[in-house]
Amino acid sequence: MIYTKRLYILCFLSLFILVSSLIPAFAVKRSSTEDDMRIKECVELCHMRKYPEAKQKASDLINIGSKSGNLKTEAIGTALYVMSAVTIGNEDNYDEKIALLNRVVDELSKTDDENYQTLATVHKALGLYDHYIRQDYSSSVNHYYKGLEYTRAIKDVRSEIGFLVNLSAVYYQKNDSTGIGFCYDAYNKAKEIKEKSGQYSAGINIACFLFNSNQPQKALTYVQEAMKVAVDYNFNCELQYIYSFMADIYAQMGNPAKAEEYYKIAIIDKEETNDYDKIYARLSYGNFLNQQHRHREAIDLLMATKRLTQECNLLTFDLNISLSIFEAYESLKQYEQALNYYKQYDSIKEVQLNAEKEKEFSILDLRYKITEEKQKTAMKEAELLRKDKNTLILIFIIIIVTMSAIMSFYLYHKTKKRYKLIVQTHLENLENEKKLKLQIEQAYERLQNDVKAQPDTKDIKTPIDESGKYTRSALSEEKSRDLFEGLENLMKNEKVFRDADLTIEKLAQMLNTNRSYLSQVINESSGLSYSAYINNYRIKEAIELLSNPANDEPIKAIAISIGYNSLSNFFTIFKNKVGMSPSAYRENVQLLKK
Numbered sequence: 001m002i003y004t005k006r007l008y009i010l011c012f013l014s015l016f017i018l019v020s021s022l023i024p025a026f027a028v029k030r031s032s033t034e035d036d037m038r039i040k041e042c043v044e045l046c047h048m049r050k051y052p053e054a055k056q057k058a059s060d061l062i063n064i065g066s067k068s069g070n071l072k073t074e075a076i077g078t079a080l081y082v083m084s085a086v087t088i089g090n091e092d093n094y095d096e097k098i099a100l101l102n103r104v105v106d107e108l109s110k111t112d113d114e115n116y117q118t119l120a121t122v123h124k125a126l127g128l129y130d131h132y133i134r135q136d137y138s139s140s141v142n143h144y145y146k147g148l149e150y151t152r153a154i155k156d157v158r159s160e161i162g163f164l165v166n167l168s169a170v171y172y173q174k175n176d177s178t179g180i181g182f183c184y185d186a187y188n189k190a191k192e193i194k195e196k197s198g199q200y201s202a203g204i205n206i207a208c209f210l211f212n213s214n215q216p217q218k219a220l221t222y223v224q225e226a227m228k229v230a231v232d233y234n235f236n237c238e239l240q241y242i243y244s245f246m247a248d249i250y251a252q253m254g255n256p257a258k259a260e261e262y263y264k265i266a267i268i269d270k271e272e273t274n275d276y277d278k279i280y281a282r283l284s285y286g287n288f289l290n291q292q293h294r295h296r297e298a299i300d301l302l303m304a305t306k307r308l309t310q311e312c313n314l315l316t317f318d319l320n321i322s323l324s325i326f327e328a329y330e331s332l333k334q335y336e337q338a339l340n341y342y343k344q345y346d347s348i349k350e351v352q353l354n355a356e357k358e359k360e361f362s363i364l365d366l367r368y369k370i371t372e373e374k375q376k377t378a379m380k381e382a383e384l385l386r387k388d389k390n391t392l393i394l395i396f397i398i399i400i401v402t403m404s405a406i407m408s409f410y411l412y413h414k415t416k417k418r419y420k421l422i423v424q425t426h427l428e429n430l431e432n433e434k435k436l437k438l439q440i441e442q443a444y445e446r447l448q449n450d451v452k453a454q455p456d457t458k459d460i461k462t463p464i465d466e467s468g469k470y471t472r473s474a475l476s477e478e479k480s481r482d483l484f485e486g487l488e489n490l491m492k493n494e495k496v497f498r499d500a501d502l503t504i505e506k507l508a509q510m511l512n513t514n515r516s517y518l519s520q521v522i523n524e525s526s527g528l529s530y531s532a533y534i535n536n537y538r539i540k541e542a543i544e545l546l547s548n549p550a551n552d553e554p555i556k557a558i559a560i561s562i563g564y565n566s567l568s569n570f571f572t573i574f575k576n577k578v579g580m581s582p583s584a585y586r587e588n589v590q591l592l593k594k
Contacts, residue, residue: 079125123147161198
């Protein structure tokens with residue numbers, strides 16, 4: 001029963017962010033038009049969870065847009081109306097409004113990106129309708145992904161959070177735990193931009209996934225955070241649901257006294273609570289009473305809940321209510337009553353399964369027809385080609401394609417050979433470097449002895465070099481050499497180049513000198529600029545790491561570890577210096593080492 005209980009939690013809690021995320025979308029650039037003001041007012045009502053009022057305002061927008069012939073106003077009003085109605089759960093017929101929204105999608109999709117926000121809103125409404133009214137998950141996911149694409153194109157992060165929450169709800173209903181990734185993505189984005197409504201909805205959805213994976217303590221943490229947000233922002237319509245959820249969590253944690261305390265609070269209806277949450281609170285409490293072997297109490301409560309679903313025309317819960325009543329009667333050994341409710345459960349389940357099979361059949365049938373139509377089209381084109389007898393054109397095309405293929409093959413092998421030679425050279429250099437290390441150290445020691453034997457040149461001015469860059473330098477040759485040796489030590493032994501924020505000023509501070517002296521020493525001693533000097537060490541480190549076939553560290557991680565914040569920057573510099581991309585280098589190393 002855990003999954004079926006949590007299923008209805010996510011079904012409608014993800015609606016909380018559906019419309020609230022639209023606020024920045026309609027924060028129009030101070031437009032003075034009355035339509036824009038009405039849209040903004042309607043969205044604000046939805047943001048504050050005042051869905052009945054929002055529904056009325058949306059209805060006014062529909063009338064205004066229809067009379068004035070403003071399709072966008074009518075479409076946005078219709079979308080907001082559908083969202084509010086589905087959230088409240090008191091609408092019987094959506095046919096005309098859904099037909100209008102589908103027409104808007106067809107018309108506006110052919111125009112420019114100025115309509116992206118309107119299209120995102122319409123797709124959200126259509127996805128919501130397919131998700132919760134038709135329970136057609138394939139269609140709803142299609143709408144959610146399209147809306148997500150539009151919001152990302154216009155960089156509307158708040159609306160993007162809403163679509164991520166919606167997608168996670170669909171994955172949850174399909175019992176696919178990978179959907180929690182959408183929740184975490186939405187949650188982190190909401191915290192980053194301090195969007196409390198999105199943080200609330202994403203956090204609740206994360207808690208649902210955690211609850212179903214039997215991690216009640218972690219789930220409780222997210223629910224408690226959600227309750228604080230709901231209280232701070234006066235989301236009073238959410239409290240009844242939160243109490244139900246907390247009761248479920250405490251029941252799972254083995255604390256029935258605390259659980260019942262919250263269940264009793266949860267079944268006290270609030271005027272602003274939607275019918276879904278009222279029914280869920282009672283169903284959840286009834287299941288708890290069954291678990292506590294208080295079957296008579298459970299039956300009374302579940303019977304009353306069943307009547308409430310009929311009054312509200314929310315038959316979605318009938319399957320679980322019938323199953324819970326059957327379990328209660330069965331536990332009391334009243335098998336005749338138990339059989340009646342099991343028959344009801346079985347009948348409802350069969351209808352749902354048949355409907356789902358019909359949907360799957362329709363999808364498969366549609367795919368088959370599309371494939372068949374493509375095959376017919378291809379056959380007709382081939383027939384036309386044969387009838388036209390364009391032999392010369394065909395031969396010309398074949399020649400061009402063949403030549404292109406040959407050229408491509410030649411260039412590929414030439415490049416492959418060049419890559420192999422480059423990699424072999426670097427591998428040999430790395431091996432030789434190890435062998436020559438001792439010789440270098442000995443040479444360096446002799447150089448030091450020579451320097452000590454030279455006369456003091458502290459007061460000798462540095463002459464102007466051929467470029468005339470350093471005139472009257474305050475650095476003596478000995479100081480310059482010492483400074484460069486210290487720099488090389490930092491690079492080779494301490495590997496300070498791995499610091500992505502390393503600047504010449506920071507490096508100069510490490511060496512107790514100033515920026516100008518250090519820049520002069522680098523240029524004179526290495527013939528390179530500061531940035532080129534640092535990049536040389538970074539790329540050398542990258543080559544060493546990538547030359548190890550046992551190193552399977554991702555290239556992005558390698559780039560970061562050697563001091564690059566930008567992966568594209570690393571790729572560009574590496575390719576310029578080595579002659580191939582890092583991935584191509586690694587691939588060739590692995591081929592040579594086999």
